[in-house]
Amino acid sequence: xxxxxxxxxxxxxxxxxxxxxxxxxxxxxxxxxxxxxxxxxxxxxxxxxxxxxxxxxxxxxxxxxxxxxxxxxxxxxxxxxxxxxxxxxxxxxxxxxxxxxxxxxxxxxxxxxxxxxxxxxxxxxxxxxxxxxxxxxxxxxxxxxxxxxxxxxxxxxxxxxxxxxxxxxxxxxxxxxxxxxxxxxxxxxxxxxxxxxxxxxxxxxxxxxxxxxxxxxxxxxxxxxxxxxxxxxxxxxxxxxxxxxxxxxxxxxxxxxxxxxxxxxxxxxxxxxxxxxxxxxxxxxxxxxxxxxxxxxxxxxxxxxxxxxxxxxxxxxxxxxxxxxxxxxxxxxxxxxxxxxxxxxxxxxxxxxxxxxxxxxxxxxxxxxxxxxxxxxxxxxxxxxxxxxxxxxxxxxxxxxxxxxxxx
Amino acid sequence: xxxxxxxxxxxxxxxxxxxxxxxxxxxxxxxxxxxxxxxxxxxxxxxxxxxxxxxxxxxxxxxxxxxxxxxxxxxxxxxxxxxxxxxxxxxxxxxxxxxxxxxxxxxxxxxxxxxxxxxxxxxxxxxxxxxxxxxxxxxxxxxxxxxxxxxxxxxxxxxxxxxxxxxxxxxxxxxxxxxxxxxxxxxxxxxxxxxxxxxxxxxxxxxxxxxxxxxxxxxxxxxxxxxxxxxxx
Ligand SMILES: Nc1ncnc2c1ncn2[C@@H]1O[C@H](COP(=O)(O)OP(=O)(O)OP(=O)(O)O)[C@@H](O)[C@H]1O
Ligand SMILES: [Mg+2]
Numbered sequence: 129x130x131x132x133x134x135x136x137x138x139x140x141x142x143x144x145x146x147x148x149x150x151x152x153x154x155x156x157x158x159x160x161x162x163x164x165x166x167x168x169x170x171x172x173x174x175x176x177x178x179x180x181x182x183x184x185x186x187x188x189x190x191x192x193x194x195x196x197x198x199x200x201x202x203x204x205x206x207x208x209x210x211x212x213x214x215x216x217x218x219x220x221x222x223x224x225x226x227x228x229x230x231x232x233x234x235x236x237x238x239x240x241x242x243x244x245x246x247x248x249x250x251x252x253x254x255x256x257x258x259x260x261x262x263x264x265x266x267x268x269x270x271x272x273x274x275x276x277x278x279x280x281x282x283x284x285x286x287x288x289x290x291x292x293x294x295x296x297x298x299x300x301x302x303x304x305x306x307x308x309x310x311x312x313x314x315x316x317x318x319x320x321x322x323x324x325x326x327x328x329x330x331x332x333x334x335x336x337x338x339x340x341x342x343x344x345x346x347x348x349x350x351x352x353x354x355x356x357x358x359x360x361x362x363x364x365x366x367x368x369x370x371x372x373x374x375x376x377x378x379x380x381x382x383x384x385x386x387x388x389x390x391x392x393x394x395x396x397x398x399x400x401x402x403x404x405x406x407x408x409x410x411x412x413x414x415x416x417x418x419x420x421x422x423x424x425x426x427x428x429x430x431x432x433x434x435x436x437x438x439x440x441x442x443x444x445x446x447x448x449x450x451x452x453x454x455x456x457x458x459x460x461x462x463x464x465x466x467x468x469x470x471x472x473x474x475x476x477x478x479x480x481x482x483x484x485x486x487x488x489x490x491x492x493x494x495x496x497x498x499x500x501x502x503x504x505x506x507x508x509x510x511x512x513x514x515x516x517x518x519x520x521x522x523x524x525x526x527x528x529x530x531x532x533x534x535x536x
Numbered sequence: 537x538x539x540x541x542x543x544x545x546x547x548x549x550x551x552x553x554x555x556x557x558x559x560x561x562x563x564x565x566x567x568x569x570x571x572x573x574x575x576x577x578x579x580x581x582x583x584x585x586x587x588x589x590x591x592x593x594x595x596x597x598x599x600x601x602x603x604x605x606x607x608x609x610x611x612x613x614x615x616x617x618x619x620x621x622x623x624x625x626x627x628x629x630x631x632x633x634x635x636x637x638x639x640x641x642x643x644x645x646x647x648x649x650x651x652x653x654x655x656x657x658x659x660x661x662x663x664x665x666x667x668x669x670x671x672x673x674x675x676x677x678x679x680x681x682x683x684x685x686x687x688x689x690x691x692x693x694x695x696x697x698x699x700x701x702x703x704x705x706x707x708x709x710x711x712x713x714x715x716x717x718x719x720x721x722x723x724x725x726x727x728x729x730x731x732x733x734x735x736x737x738x739x740x741x742x743x744x745x746x747x748x749x750x751x752x753x754x755x756x757x758x759x760x761x762x763x764x765x766x767x768x769x
Contacts, residue, residue, distance in 0.1 A: 130645055137633040447629045450590055451643040451690070452618020454611050529590040529617070533581055533625060533702050 134465050144433050145469045152473025152509055155426045157480035160505030161488060162415040164497050169412050172341060173405035177225040178295070178333030180263025181397045183216070185364045185375045186224050188392040189382060195358030199279065201386075202255070202354070208385060209362060212377050214370030219256025221363045222355060223337050224397075226404040230337035235320030236347075238302055238312075243320045247301045249294075249347045250336035254363075255354035259293070259331060261363045267296065269313040269329030276328075276352040289352045292317055293329040297346035317349070325351065339404065360389065371396055423508070427516040430470075434462060434520035438527075445524050446531025455525040462521035463514065470513035474506050481505065537698060537729045538564040538587055543596035544752075545582050556582040558752040559596065564731065564745075566697070569724040571743035572733045579752040580733045581702055587731060588621055588700040589613045601697055618646050622691030622728075624701035628683040630675040630690075636662060637671045640690045647694055661689035665719060681712030688719060692728075699723065701732040705739060717742065 138145050195201060202220050209218040223230030231251035235243040252258060259271045271293070278289045294302075294317065299309040302317075309330060316324040334348040360382075366374045379394045402409075438445070445458055453461075481502055488494040545557040556579045564570055574580050585591040586598065589605060598605050601620055605613065622643075630639050640661055644654040662668050665685035667678075675683050684704060691699055701720070705713035717739055724730045734740050748755055 133634055133638045133641070136635075136638065137631075140633045443629065444631055447623075447625070447631070448642060448646075449614070450588070450617060450623050452614055452646040452694075454614040454646075456611075457614075457646060530585050532623065532629060533585055533590060 130461065131464060131468070134461065134468060138465065138468060144436075145472075148429055148433055149469050149473035149476060151426050151429050152470055152513070153477035153480050155422045156474055156477030156505050156509050157484045158422055159419050159508060160477075160481045160501050161484050161494075161497060162419050163505065164501045165488075165494060166412045166415050166419075167501075168495065169408040173401075173408045175335070175339070175345075176333065177335040177339070177397075177401075178262070178264055178331065178346075179225060179335075179397060180365060181401070183366045183368060183371055184262065184397040185366070185371055185378070185395065186227075186397065186400060187362050187364065187375070187378055187382065187394045189360040189389045190392050191358040191360070191389045193388060195388075198356045198358050199354065201358075201360070204385065205360060205362065205382060206256075208381050209364060209378055212374055212381065214366045214374045215364060215378075216367055217257070217261040217365045218362055219254050219258065219261045220355070221254040221256075221258060221261070221361060222252060223250075223361075224262075224363060224400065225335040225337060226339055226397075226400050227337045228404060232336075233319045233321065233349075235318075236298065236302065236349075237318050238315055240316075240318050240324065242318065247298070247347065248344065249298050249319075249349050250334075250338075251351070252334070252348055253351040253353040253355065255352065258334075258350050258363070259329075261365050262334070263365055264334055265332040266293075267330050267332045268310040269293070269327070271329060272350075272352040277354055278352065279354045279356055281356040288323055288325075290325055291328045291352060292325040293331060293350045294327055295334040295346055295348040296330055296332050297343045298349060299330050301343060301347055423512060426509075427512055430466065430513060430516035431520065434466065434517045435523075438462070438520045438524040441524075442527055442531055443535060445527040446529055446535075449527065449529035450532040458525045458527070459521045462517055462524055466513050466517035466521075467510070470510055474509050477509065478502065478506070537566045537568070537601055538562065538731070539599040540587075541597045543586065543593050543598055545579070545586060545591070546594045556752055557586070557593070560752075560754055562747065562754055564729060566729055567724070567727050568745055569721070569730045569743045570732065570745045570747055571740040572731060572747045572749060573735070573737070573740050574749035578749045580749050582752075583749060584700055584702050584731060584733055587698075588623060589617050614646075618643055618694065620697045622694065622696035622699045624684070624687050624691050624699065624704045626703040626706040628675070628680070628687045628707070630683055630686055632675055635672050635674050636667060636686050636689075639675065639686060640693050643690060643694050657693045657695075658689075661693040662686070664692065665689045679712070680708050681715055684708060684712075684716050685719065688716070688723070692723065696728065698729045698731060701730065703733055703735065705734065705736065713739070 206218055209215055232248060233251045234248050235245055236247040236249050237245040255277050257271050258264060259266050272291065276289060276291045278287050296309065299312050303309060303312060312327050312330065315327050317327050318324045333346055335346055336348055339345045364374060364378060375394055375396060379391055383391050448458065485497040489496055540560045540562045543557060543560040547554040547556055560583065572580050572583065586593045600616060637658055640658045641654055644657055662671055665688050667682060667685055670678065705716050708716060720730055740746055
């Protein structure tokens with residue numbers, strides 16, 4: 129390989145190659161970091177909630193004025209919903225994952241009075257079976273029966289339930305480093321404010337309405353409560369492929385059932401997810417656009433400089449051809465030269481990438497960049513370099529050897 | 537060494553066909569020093585370029601060192617140029633960003649010699665043209681005559697059979713031209729065949745053989761016993 133003479137040529141014409149190398153370095157730093165951020169955001173947005181998402185809808189109505197008998201109303205509504213063809217299960221629930229607002233409890237513990245355990249949990253409750261209606265996966269114990277359910281009127285401070293189903297993430301937080309979580313079934317669960325309840329089941333996953341990063345986003349429990357207020361929010365689970373039609377019928381029927389309430393919203397779970405992660409999706413899109421734009425700019429820089437050099441060196445290329453260079457030798461010359469510049473930029477970019485990541489780790493709570501993203505970024509830059517120089521190099525290879533004698 | 541039969545070259549551009557060479561017949565023996573003369577536009581450079589495999593002829597046959605080059609592909613022609621031919625240009629055509637060592641090295645790298653062999657050849661070639669002391673210098677630091685000597689060293693380093701020169705002294709003053717001519721004569725004396733295009737009748741007269749091209753035809757060639765003798769018929 130003719131690396132040394134190419135290097136010495138580059139050293140005698142430093143400015144342009146240095147600019148290109150700097151551009152490659154900068155692009156690498158930004159591309160590697162933003163690829164990682166994009167991946168992180170999209171991966172976070174793609175986390176499962178534990179629900180049978182494609183078949184779940186959420187419908188919400190507000191009463192106009194006082195509601196006389198909420199218990200009857202819930203029953204009538206639910207009977208109406210369950211009668212719609214294609215409905216597999218429907219129930220009242222206080223909240224649903226990814227909705228970004230809801231109930232939360234702190235100080236979860238297996239011991240009484242341990243209010244500072246630091247373990248939080250989303251506080252779901254429903255008079256029906258969320259295991260059924262959300263489509264949760266029960267991995268230990270049992271689901272609620274009608275006997276577990278307590279009517280609760282917050283204004284009368286009536287009796288509270290005695291049983292609870294918890295999520296695996298909450299179980300793991302309560303019993304860290306313990307393989308057999310099933311032993312929790314039958315144990316008492318305490319929290320900072322309410323009476324203890326007995327754990328009767330564990331579900332594999334149930335994300336919180338806030339779906340935070342990490343285990344925190346999956347620490348949840350469900351209480352069997354019939355909440356006697358005039359708030360009408362129903363989760364519906366349909367047979368596969370029926371959701372859109374069922375949601376429309378459900379909205380129609382619930383609206384016509386009574387005139388003293390208005391339909392707030394009727395959303396499929398896909399819509400809830402989309403609005404929960406709208407920012408992430410937007411940010412990923414922006415970063416992708418910026419990344420592509422940068423790559424394009426850098427590629428143009430390389431194409432531009434290489435083209436300029438091919439034109440400036442036409443005579444020299446002809447002379448090299450006259451002296452015995454084959455076309456492939458000319459192509460190789462430009463590829464090697466570009467590789468050297470790109471590699472210089474990539475090495476510089478490696479430092480820049482890590483520095484930028486440092487800043488992001490500190491300022492934006494972005495996790496440390498894994499090595500494979502740096503490696504991937506480097507490969508992209510090298511490929512970009514080769515792809516950009518290929519056109520000009522092929523043009524150089526077409527310079528006829530007669531140029532050596534024909535032009536001055 | 538160089539044998540051409542009814543060799544012709546037609547340039548086709550847009551509408552115009554230029555018959556640059558029209559049936560050249562020539563047979564240059566190994567070790568000959570041939571000066572090619574003729575009026576401007578007569579086809580001298582075309583002839584030299586075809587002889588040097590820089591351009592392809594459009595008719596007839598060309599045998600270089602016994603090899604029929606008609607129909608060889610680009611790679612084969614490159615290899616032949618590299619192994620059998622050395623070029624000297626009017627404008628020197630050194631690579632400005634490479635020092636003398638690296639300039640002479642260019643054809644040797646294409647040849648695939650190992651580093652030690654290349655170094656030996658570079659040093660020997662530069663010594664032969666009297667520029668050993670300047671091995672790390674760049675072309676811009678040399679006079680025209682010196683640059684042409686480097687070009688000669690570059691042409692010689694691969695031990696070519698034929699040296700092709702298109703007006704090698706065209707850009708030099710008389711004194712430097714004479715120096716270069718003497719160097720070429722030395723090289724020829726050691727057995728290398730030389731084909732040199734020149735406008736300078738004095739230099740042409742020093743060559744053992746003159747080929748005169750007019751209007752794409754070899755109209756006249758003269759062989760004489762000694763360069764010091766009388767004028768051309
Ligand atoms: N690439 C080309 N395309 C078309 N015509 C060409 C080309 N190269 C040369 N010619 C024509 O071929 C003829 C011979 O040109 P050539 O360069 O061989 O002349 P020359 O004898 O070397 O002239 P000079 O003494 O001026 O260098 C000229 O008429 C020239 O215009
Ligand atoms: Mg000419």
